[in-house]
Amino acid sequence: MRETEIPPEHPRAESLQIRERLVRHYKSGVVADAGLFAHGRGEAFDYLLGEKTRENALKAMEAAVAALLTARRPVISVNGNAAALAARDIVKLAQVTGAKIEVNLFYRSAERELAIKALLEKVGAEQVLGVGKAASARIPEIGSERRRVDPEGVLVADVVLVPLEDGDRTEALAKMGKKVIAIDLNPLSRTAQFATVTIVDNIVRAMPALVKIAEEFKKEERSKLETLLANFSNKKNLGEAINLINQRLSKLAEKGCYISVSQKGER
Ligand code: ATP
Numbered sequence: 001m002r003e004t005e006i007p008p009e010h011p012r013a014e015s016l017q018i019r020e021r022l023v024r025h026y027k028s029g030v031v032a033d034a035g036l037f038a039h040g041r042g043e044a045f046d047y048l049l050g051e052k053t054r055e056n057a058l059k060a061m062e063a064a065v066a067a068l069l070t071a072r073r074p075v076i077s078v079n080g081n082a083a084a085l086a087a088r089d090i091v092k093l094a095q096v097t098g099a100k101i102e103v104n105l106f107y108r109s110a111e112r113e114l115a116i117k118a119l120l121e122k123v124g125a126e127q128v129l130g131v132g133k134a135a136s137a138r139i140p141e142i143g144s145e146r147r148r149v150d151p152e153g154v155l156v157a158d159v160v161l162v163p164l165e166d167g168d169r170t171e172a173l174a175k176m177g178k179k180v181i182a183i184d185l186n187p188l189s190r191t192a193q194f195a196t197v198t199i200v201d202n203i204v205r206a207m208p209a210l211v212k213i214a215e216e217f218k219k220e221e222r223s224k225l226e227t228l229l230a231n232f233s234n235k236k237n238l239g240e241a242i243n244l245i246n247q248r249l250s251k252l253a254e255k256g257c258y259i260s261v262s263q264k265g266e267r
Pocket of ligand 1: 040041085184189192204
């Protein structure tokens with residue numbers, strides 16, 4: 001089914017449209033083939049979470065925005081899936097928080113870097129780091145092309161937002177003393193576990209919500225944001241996400257038929 005052919009009343013219309021968007025960006029060279037598999041894993045967890053932004057995700061978003069707004073050198077790291085699904089809001093969030101944008105790819109290729117840069121520029125990015133020779137620095141402890149970063153971006157950043165990152169890089173960035181903010185639907189992933197703040201939500205919902213919170217928090221005192229961040233426990237928040245899945249599944253199992261539950265809008 002093509003995006004335009006998906007009937008709006010289809011019970012999974014939104015999810016199918018997102019899939020189509022990824023496939024389109026796969027064909028245009030923005031998304032890697034492995035990115036399609038990664039999305040499938042995310043979809044499965046979104047299903048378990050009920051496909052909506054939960055209270056614990058909102059709390060994590062507030063801590064994430066507090067970290068970005070109080071950072072000296074915040075950077076938003078962008079891969080193919082993140083660009084395909086949230087380019088416009090990534091640029092907005094960078095503008096509101098003063099963060100730099102850097103392309104960081106698991107499967108680096110000059111073509112993909114340029115395609116992502118072009119997509120970000122199309123929606124208003126003025127500067128995109130990490131493309132071509134600009135990614136000349138290395139982060140220690142991880143192999144392959146994944147370790148390349150921009151000396152003006154991730155290398156010197158104190159806070160890095162890494163939507164849809166892999167566990168090794170998240171661990172390496174945390175070991176370098178950086179605060180790492182992850183957006184990951186899987187609360188059990190290594191990324192989720194290693195990050196300083198993990199937003200367990202779909203990037204499609206999380207990014208616009210982060211922009212909104214950032215616009216509000218920009219008016220707040222720095223000390224208030226620092227306290228908010230200091231009081232945030234990622235371990236506790238991830239525990240809440242796992243509990244939520246657990247409770248939802250138990251409730252659905254008690255009721256029996258999932259389809260009838262979802263059709264009544266009781267998810
Ligand atoms: P890790 O190395 O952290 O253990 P992984 O190997 O399970 O991760 P990858 O395939 O590297 O995962 O990356 C995909 C991750 O991104 C998954 O954890 C998945 O839940 C998450 N993900 C995929 N699509 C989305 C999305 N749209 N929004 C938020 N998270 C997503």
